[in-house]
Amino acid sequence: MKFIDEAIITVQSGDGGRGCVSFRREKFIPRGGPDGGDGGKGADVVLRTTLRKRTLQHFQFKRQFKAKNGAGGQGKKKTGKTGKDLIIEIPPGTLISDAETGQTLKDLTKPGETFIAAKGGRGGQGNSRFKTSTHRSPRFSQPGEPGETLILKLDLKLLADVGIIGLPNAGKSTLISSISSANPKIGNYPFTTLSPNLGVVQTPWGEPFVVADIPGLIEGAHKGAGLGIKFLRHIERTRILVHLIDVLSIDLDNPLKVYNTINKELAMYSKGLAEKPQIVVLNKLDLSGAHESANTFKSAAQDKKVLLISAINGTGIDELKSQIVKLLDNHSGVKG
Ligand SMILES: Nc1nc2c(ncn2[C@@H]2O[C@H](COP(=O)(O)OP(=O)(O)OP(=O)(O)O)[C@@H](O)[C@H]2O)c(=O)[nH]1
Ligand SMILES: [Mg+2]
Structure with missing residues (x-):
């Protein structure tokens, strides 16, 4: 005797932050080397079961979820901030599948279980990473990796x-x-x-x-x-x-x-x-x-x-x- 409650949601993880192009600038060091830091990682979208949720009804009002992008890298080899993961609460007993392929991704049965539905993009490398003996002043950096977008189908065996x-x-x-x-x-x-x-x-x-x-x-x-x-x-x-x-x-x-x-x-x-x-x-x-x-x-x-x-x-x-x-x-x- 199961009562099926269902929802379709779109989740998008954050893009990685761009690597930074920067050079050391200090007094008495006229031509400092590259010191651009890496971009931060984009945030993941995480589904987590909790007894606070008993149905999938809350997805009637909100179906699109976008996690934060990672911040760009900075000078002095500072890595950009990683985006804070976006946690989506679902009731225990929710089966998660890919809405496009129908493939089952995860069956979360107990409270407190998590599933990373969309992984945030990696941060791009800053120019300090590209310094070599022959190329001492790289003026480029990597862009961050884009996040991924997925359409998920949630089925709750009530x-x-x-x-x-x-x-x-x-x-x-x-x-x-x-x-x-x-x-x-x-x-x-x-x-x-x-x-x-x-x-x-x-x-x-x-x-x-x-x-x-x-x-x-x-x-x-x-x-x-x-x-x-x-x-x-x-x-x-x-x-x-x-x-x-x-x-x-x-x-x-x-x-x-x-x-x-x-x-x-x-x-x-x-x-x-x-x-x-x-x-x-x-x-x-x-x-x-x-x-x-x-x-x-x-x-x-x-x-x-x-x-x-x-x-x-x-x-x-x-x-x-x-x-x-x-x-x-x-x-x-x-x-x-
Ligand atoms: N006057 C009055 N009659 C009620 C009330 N609640 C239920 N009834 C009546 O009591 C009878 C039995 O109601 P059901 O809801 O079928 O009872 P049930 O507990 O589900 O019964 P089973 O399925 O046979 O176990 C029906 O004739 C209802 O109309 C009430 O608050 N007041
Ligand atoms: Mg009855």
């Missing part, structure tokens, strides 16, 4: 940041369709969703994030009950979970029962999944009797933070998005 879990009919598909562009089937019967759905969620707080809606879990799912737990593998690599509960499914005599049932199924699947940070969300707040059930659940859950929403009428959805963004930022391993 992985969900957030998994939505819960019993059948909790409203998982309704939630994903209300917060993202995903448009899954919704139905007032269990197991409406038969395969996972992915959606990109836009927020006013920066990077969008990706959510996955998976088929409902029931007690005994790890033994194959209902649709089983095989779909949990699709959310194994998410960073956080939204645990969605239909507020009216809460048993007032045993308010944490459904909540514990799902958590037990997660634990049966893997320790990693059971330990993922969860946001507990009670849905269908618009229905009568919802508040009483919600309060009972909250007091039983004590110190756990519980959010109340209605996926249908939008109550609490902004707060949920902002809590998701906060939790993702805490679990991305990056600051800023």
